[in-house]
Amino acid sequence: MEKLLSDPRFFTPANQIDFPENPAAQQAMNEAWTFNLTGFTNQGITGNPWNLTNSANNTWYFNPLTTNTSEGKYAPIQWNAFPGRLAYYYGGEGGTNSAGIVLPEADLLSLADTGKTTTGRPFSDLPQITNPCTQDVSPYGPFGPRGWQDEYCEWSVERDSQGNIVRIDFTCENPEYWSTLWGVDPDKVLALYRSTLGKPQIVMEDLVLMDPVAGKPVVDASTGKPAYNPLNKWNSGPVSTATQGGAMHLTSTPNTLQTETGLASSATVPRAGGNANAQALLCCAQYGQPARNSDPHIGQSVNQLVAPPNPSSTAHKVTLANPPGLYIQTPDFEGYNYQTKDKTPASEFWTIVRGKAALNDASGRPMPGNYILHATFQVPKEKNYTVSDITINGAPIRWAGQVAQTFFMQITGMGLAQPGSAPQQSCVTDARVEQPQPLQLFHAGVFKAMFGTPVPNLMGVPMNLGSNSTLIAPKVQQGQSKVRMVLTASQTGTGQPTVAFDGTGVTVQFTGAEVVTYAVPGNTYPGPVLALSIEVSVAADAPLGARGVTISFPGQSSPLTAFPSALHVVAA
Structure with missing residues (x-):
């Protein structure tokens, strides 16, 4: 159980120390991370006063670096890692698509893993969907090489020549961390790509941002060094091979820590319609994306800390507990009845590559849940069988999404009890007089x-x-x-x-x-x-x-x- 240091800074996710051999570099990383997270916190509290009403001055969200948190109450907020919008729009779980189709479970799993159905239909060939908040009709999004994996958990799958799964990489690491780390030391980023993905063949040229016209690395004027390409060949798409692909950090456009901070801060405003219905609250407050497992549940959980459904309960100001981050929880190996060929417990094949199973805060209090940033599910070669030879509730694992369905994601909130209550506001609307944003x-x-x-x-x-x-x-x-x-x-x-x-x-x-x-x-x-x-x-x-x-x-x-x-x- 690792204890956090007590100096006033934003700790890196899971208190990850990526420069154990270089204290000066780690100090530079700590300072840069604290600067960036302070900025995200201030942005979240400011909200959107430019072109929305009832969407600014989120003062019931607080900065943990400038607030005494010794009496803080931890609140783990969890949701399933499998993309909820797939089941909502195409699995018959309440949403609508323009053709009214309902896809079987195998197609939903295939879409989650590959972006295509079992018959090879890509998202571009699927019916459009209707946003339940706005009734806008659009193609399924988010876009991007694995944009549909939008529950703050993404994965890549390595298969053998027979199509059997030999390794799954799950990540919830935010892109801001890796951009910050690159600004401190690109060589460290390269070394971590190699060790985390198990691919010593990765070279620096693979990770840098290239000028699409000149065909040479772009220099980032912030550092004087080559800029980082967050969607490089080793962190792009859901398929991992010896020549490309992998899941190092999040790439779906909504999957950022700055966004998570903004969602949590926006959710601290009590709304006139109450918080009994998670999706109705999201539509009213205009934070996040409806039908995800994550955003509606996160917003409701935060809002109920600020404005408890029971009027006699205590109201709380809220923040993301330090270290702020998105965290994978250990799969439910027993409840979902994982079975292996040789009776080896399937939990032995789950490896925490980055992050920790448990964490104590700066005062020594255990923090709730797991603090896993990157995990693999892989059967050792000497076992002479693969992940696809393991069953979950009797079904062979054909898709990584089957594993994702057995674990949760988590953010850890913190609430500070307040003597009064937060002022209630009406739903967010477009402003009649807009300022440029x-x-x-x-x-x-x-x-x-x-x-x-x-x-x-x-x-x-x-x-x-x-x-x-x-x-x-x-x-x-x-x-x-x-x-x-x-x-x-x-x-x-x-x-x-x-x-x-x-x-x-x-x-x-x-x-x-x-x-x-x-x-x-x-x-x-x-x-x-x-x-x-x-x-x-x-x-x-x-x-x-x-x-x-x-x-x-x-x-x-x-x-x-x-x-x-x-x-x-x-x-x-």
């Missing part, structure tokens, strides 16, 4: 490469790598001038916009705009947004740290709300 800031070179790199997907929808970026604030040094950057924003207003960063010592020159289409990280579906080209100059004595950003068009009212932690000013 800053969405995401990029260095221009990274933006150009990501948005110029197409992402093939089985939904047959045009996608680009921008949807797999993160909301980690790009860095600009003190004394740098005319640094070319791109700020994406909601399409609100006409004329030449004014872009400004809060604080002093940072000036901005607008140079142009275009419309681009992508899924802003955390979103299920892509859409058109403005891409504002700017040049950023930072004074030599500009204060260090995070800067929020505002956008205004001629004639728009003030005051404007800044999007927190869009830019990171660092020392030269």
Whole structure:
């Protein structure tokens, strides 16, 4: 049982220490992670005041670094790892599709593993679906090489020449962690890819972001090093082979930790309709995606901590317990009656590769549940049989999704008892007077490469790598001038916009705009947004740290709300 350190920082997921041999590098990682998580927390508390009503100032969500949590109450929130929307829309569990078809279980399992039915029909050949909140009709999403694995758990499957499963990799590691780790030491990322996936053949060139026109690595101006490609050949798709594929961290566009923080913070607002119905609450509050196993349940669980269904119960302010993260729970090997050929307990084939089975907090209290980040299910070669020779409730394992159905995912909430109650608000609606909403800031070179790199997907929808970026604030040094950057924003207003960063010592020159289409990280579906080209100059004595950003068009009212932690000013 590992105990967390007591210094005031955001601990890495599961308190993962990836530089045990290099304390200085681990310290750099800790500082970078704390900066990023602080930014995500501030973004979650701010909410969306730009173009929605009743969706801002989520002050019943708190920052655990600035709050005494010694009296905090842990609240494990769990949901099944198998994609709930597959069963909802195509399995006859309440949702509708345009053809009214109901697919058999084998097809749902095949879709979860491969993106195709047992007869080879991809998502692009399946009927469209209807959103129960908005009644909008659309193709099945999220898009991407394994976008449909959208319960904050993704997997890749390795099979032998006979089609038997020999190894399954399950991961719930968030992309922000790996982007942060890459910023500290790309060589460490390479070493961890090799050891975690068991593939020593991976080389650095496989992981870097390439300029799609020049065919050479893109330099990230934040670090001066080659940029990371989060959808590289070893972390793309549900199939793992000796030459490509694997599941290192999450890639489905909604599967981010920043999004999870935003969902939890948005869910702290009590709504007039109550919280007895998870999906109705989600539709009212407009957080997350309906019909997932995760989002409706997470939102309801958080909301019931803040506003207990029993009026005599105590209300709580809420946060994601430190270390914030998404965690795999151990499969129910006995309850689901796993049976092996030689009577070896199937649990012996489950290996925690990253993360921990148990964790204590900084005060020594056991934290609830498991803190598994990456696990494999694999029969040792000397056994002379495969995963496909194991049965679950008498059925041979033909799909990794059968295993996913036997375990849960978890976030750990923390509640602080309050003497009063949170103010209730009506449902979220579109604002009558909109402000331009800053969405995401990029260095221009990274933006150009990501948005110029197409992402093939089985939904047959045009996608680009921008949807797999993160909301980690790009860095600009003190004394740098005319640094070319791109700020994406909601399409609100006409004329030449004014872009400004809060604080002093940072000036901005607008140079142009275009419309681009992508899924802003955390979103299920892509859409058109403005891409504002700017040049950023930072004074030599500009204060260090995070800067929020505002956008205004001629004639728009003030005051404007800044999007927190869009830019990171660092020392030269």
